[in-house]
Structure formats: C-alpha cells, structure tokens
Amino acid sequence: MRLCLCLAVFFLLIASCGHPSPQDNALLTRADSLMETHPDSALTLLKHITDSKGLSSSNQALYALLMSRALDKNNIKVQSDSLIRIATAYYHGEKEFSRAGYAWFFLSRVAENRGDAGERAMALLKARSYAVRSRNYKLQGLVFGEKAREYQARRQPDSTLLYYRLAYSAFQKAGDRRNTTVGLIAIATCYYMQSRFDSTGVRVKTLTIAIID
Numbered sequence: 001m002r003l004c005l006c007l008a009v010f011f012l013l014i015a016s017c018g019h020p021s022p023q024d025n026a027l028l029t030r031a032d033s034l035m036e037t038h039p040d041s042a043l044t045l046l047k048h049i050t051d052s053k054g055l056s057s058s059n060q061a062l063y064a065l066l067m068s069r070a071l072d073k074n075n076i077k078v079q080s081d082s083l084i085r086i087a088t089a090y091y092h093g094e095k096e097f098s099r100a101g102y103a104w105f106f107l108s109r110v111a112e113n114r115g116d117a118g119e120r121a122m123a124l125l126k127a128r129s130y131a132v133r134s135r136n137y138k139l140q141g142l143v144f145g146e147k148a149r150e151y152q153a154r155r156q157p158d159s160t161l162l163y164y165r166l167a168y169s170a171f172q173k174a175g176d177r178r179n180t181t182v183g184l185i186a187i188a189t190c191y192y193m194q195s196r197f198d199s200t201g202v203r204v205k206t207l208t209i210a211i212i213d
Contacts, residue, residue: 024049028059031066039073046070061090065099068106073213079114081107088126101130101139108146121150141170141179142213148186161190 031045049055052063064086071078078084084107091100108123124147131140148163168183 043070061087077113097130097134098136137170137174141167
C-alpha cells in the first residue's frame with residue numbers, strides 16, 4: 001500500500017512538471033502587452049513570475065526576451081548575458097525573425113554594458129540580419145541606431161552618418177515620430193561635427209545620440 005502511495009505521488013510530480021502556473025502564463029502575456037507603453041509595469045509583472053524555468057521552452061525564451069527588454073527600457077544595466085542567451089538560442093534559425101532580432105539587439109546592449117566591443121559588433125550583425133528579414137521597421141531603426149553609435153565610438157563619421165540616416169528612414173516607415181525626430185537630430189549633429197572638423201582642422205568631441213526602444 002505504501003509503495004502504491006509513493007508511486008502515485010511520484011507520477012503526480014512528474015505530471016506536474018512542464019505544466020507551468022496559469023498565473024505565470026497570464027503575467028507573461030500581460031507584460032508583453034504593456035512593454036511598449038508601460039515598461040515599468042511590465043517589469044513589475046515579470047518579477048512576479050514565480051518559476052520561469054517551469055515555463056514551456058517557447059515561453060522561457062519569451063520571458064528572457066521580455067525581461068531583458070524591460071530592464072533595458074527601465075535603464076537597469078545588465079552585464080551578464082546568461083538570461084538573454086536563452087532567447088538567442090531559442091530564436092536562432094526560427095521564423096520569428098522579429099523576436100530573434102530583438103534578442104540579438106539586447107545581447108549587443110549587454111555586451112556594451114560590460115565593454116565587450118567584439119561581442120557587441122557580432123550581436124549587431126546578427127540583429128541586423130534578422131531585422132531585415134522581419135520587415136519590422138522599428139527594430140531596423142533601433143539596430144541601425146546602435147550601429148551608428150558603434151561607429152561613433154570608433155570615430156568613423158561617414159559610417160556614423162550613414163547608419164543614422166538608415167535609422168531615420170526606418171523610423172519614418174514605422175511611424176515612430178519620437179525616434180524619427182531623434183534620428184533627424186542625430187543626422188544634423190553629424191553634419192555639424194563634420195563641418196566643424198573640416199573648417200577648423202580641430203577634432204570636436206562627438207555627441208552620442210541614443211535612440212530609445
């Protein structure tokens with residue numbers, strides 16, 4: 001009798017594995033819907049998910065992507081790539097090009113936070129590849145804006161200007177008025193810096209224009 005009871009408990013535990021809390025799934029869905037307009041609320045909801053490892057593999061990847069995005073949008077710098085790599089590993093080669101692009105985009109942000117220029121450049125190349133295939137113009141604008149900042153850090157003004165112009169064009173197509181304006185300011189700043197350098201022969205300290213997700 002005791003053996004039967006132990007076996008019943010064992011199989012009940014096995015059956016419960018892989019069946020995440022409906023509440024956790026609901027929190028994930030709600031956080032996703034709030035990410036654009038209320039990233040602080042999205043982050044709060046994500047922090048209330050009790051067992052992210054108990055989610056399905058697809059939802060684990062979505063959780064990793066949303067949490068990385070929420071932290072970034074709330075100006076919380078992360079240097080460890082262990083979380084976002086769950087998303088890059090899952091979406092790699094998938095047809096969800098938009099989510100894959102965002103995953104690699106946020107991996108580039110993490111790499112920048114820890115000063116890893118090589119990893120950042122590689123992640124942005126991946127992000128660009130997925131962004132172009134996704135036809136997600138906002139994502140393309142974000143990636144192009146990051147590439148502009150990368151070239152700006154290397155003091156390559158021509159490439160910086162090129163990518164700010166690509167970002168501006170993508171944001172226009174996306175209907176993102178805020179980042180379209182930011183992109184236009186960045187282009188004007190690049191022209192100003194170049195004209196100052198050409199006319200005086202003195203290098204002017206660059207002004208980085210950050211485009212916001």
